[in-house]
Amino acid sequence: LIGPLTNVFAGPVIALAQPMMFLALVLSPVEPLARWLADAAHPLLWAFDAVATAGAGVPGGSITVAPTAQAAVCGALFAVALLVACVSRFPARAAGVALASLALVAWSPLTPTASARTELHLIDVGQGDAIALRTTLGHWVLVDAGRIWRGGDAGRATVVPYIAHRGGTLAAFILSHPHDDHVGGAASVLHALHPARYYDAAYTDAGAAYRASLFEARRGGVAWRRVHPGDSLVVDEATITFLGPDSAWVAGLHDANEASAIALVRVGRIRMLLVGDAERGEEAWLLAHARDLLKADVLKVGHHGSSTSSTPEFLAAVSPRIALVSVGAGNTYGHPSAEVMRRLAAAGALVLRTDRLSTVVVGTDGRSLRIEAGGDAWPVAPWVPP
Ligand SMILES: [Zn+2]
Ligand SMILES: [Zn+2]
CATH class of the missing domain: 3.60.15.10 (Ribonuclease Z/Hydroxyacylglutathione hydrolase-like)
Incomplete structure (x- = not known):
């Protein structure tokens, strides 16, 4: 939920880190060079992690999500419905779908599934x-x-x-x-x-x-x-x-x-x-x-x-x-x-x-x-x- 704000800080960091890591991967046959690039990317990854940790520390900033297919579908539905609600002349229905799918994503990790053992x-x-x-x-x-x-x-x-x-x-x-x-x-x-x-x-x-x-x-x-x-x-x-x-x-x-x-x-x-x-x-x-x-x-x-x-x-x-x-x-x-x-x-x-x-x-x-x-x-x- 805090994503748009943290992305302002994390975006430039990952924009630098990604090509460096990719280059390190490509150059992996030339070990010293690849190692140097990978080491150089480390502070950037640390900064990326620090931004994510700080963002997740904001009260109400994050919700626990079960990494299941259902959560992925609900998440996608939420994004599409939100887009439709933003551009549509009648946003109420799309906004309702967006809210419902968000609620389902947040609620599903809390619903226990009974098992025999x-x-x-x-x-x-x-x-x-x-x-x-x-x-x-x-x-x-x-x-x-x-x-x-x-x-x-x-x-x-x-x-x-x-x-x-x-x-x-x-x-x-x-x-x-x-x-x-x-x-x-x-x-x-x-x-x-x-x-x-x-x-x-x-x-x-x-x-x-x-x-x-x-x-x-x-x-x-x-x-x-x-x-x-x-x-x-x-x-x-x-x-x-x-x-x-x-x-x-x-x-x-x-x-x-x-x-x-x-x-x-x-x-x-x-x-x-x-x-x-x-x-x-x-x-x-x-x-x-x-x-x-x-x-x-x-x-x-x-x-x-x-x-x-x-x-x-x-x-x-x-x-x-x-x-x-x-x-x-x-x-x-x-x-x-x-x-x-x-x-x-x-x-x-x-x-x-x-x-x-x-x-x-x-x-x-x-x-x-x-x-x-x-x-x-x-x-x-x-x-x-x-
Ligand atoms: Zn121990
Ligand atoms: Zn011990």
Whole structure:
């Protein structure tokens, strides 16, 4: 809606950047020259992005649009009807069509489409976590929002389009812990999707991306809640219960990983345990304080499969059927650890990794489990209580 004004600034920038990038593409066989041109275009792209970000920051300046065929047709209809209304001697009817199509574009991302299964989406955000639970009525709960980099973040680049494309609303955002590969995209997600609540374990020694997320929550009127063990959040058929950490445990820590919010998602008989980047210290705390609650069909493996997490004792208590590992291909941390992968396989878990399969979706009707990954879909037998 702010487009005509931002275009005044963005137009000249893109007019310069476009030929430079095209030339760089054409000259790609002459690498030094192409590289020089591409590097030279970088400040222009940065300026272009800055104009777009400033424009999108104006209250009411932008509307969230689901990138679907329906939205594209409605958008085109809006443009044509507006043109007709401008040139016609009887503009009322065309203006009505324009308004109706604009309303449909704005409204369609908010209309949930019902589905038969509750779905846990392990969204591929490279190195980092973004796990989205979708209820059958199209309400979402997002746990973490991926990483941040100079000039962008996974919230804006991946998570928001992913959720907007599927429709429905964000009921709550849960932050496992304030490391940049989890909180990096949070401010963008809060800004674009306006959840009602923001849950956080409140580990205080945190960075700029975390502070930006709190600022955005306050600005957007998102209610911030501290995670307390035993607290539950019910969204349609899904119940999410926090198993940890408690404030006494968090207060004595020097590592945000060990202060990860631990969320147990229950849908019917199916249990899914999300442990953020919890390492062996917090796993031991959980074994001491919530051992009986740890058993789960699906485990979001701690700390991207690092060898500092997933102790044999912890895995024995959880005994997952499906182990989800959110990890960037070729990451410099050496995640996931080969030893942890062996432990998971030995515990009888089917290991699914985002570096190999990209986004993984686990669907459930409360009794059975079904996986969608790498273009395939197949059922997995759940854990059967003894
Ligand atoms: Zn992490
Ligand atoms: Zn971490």
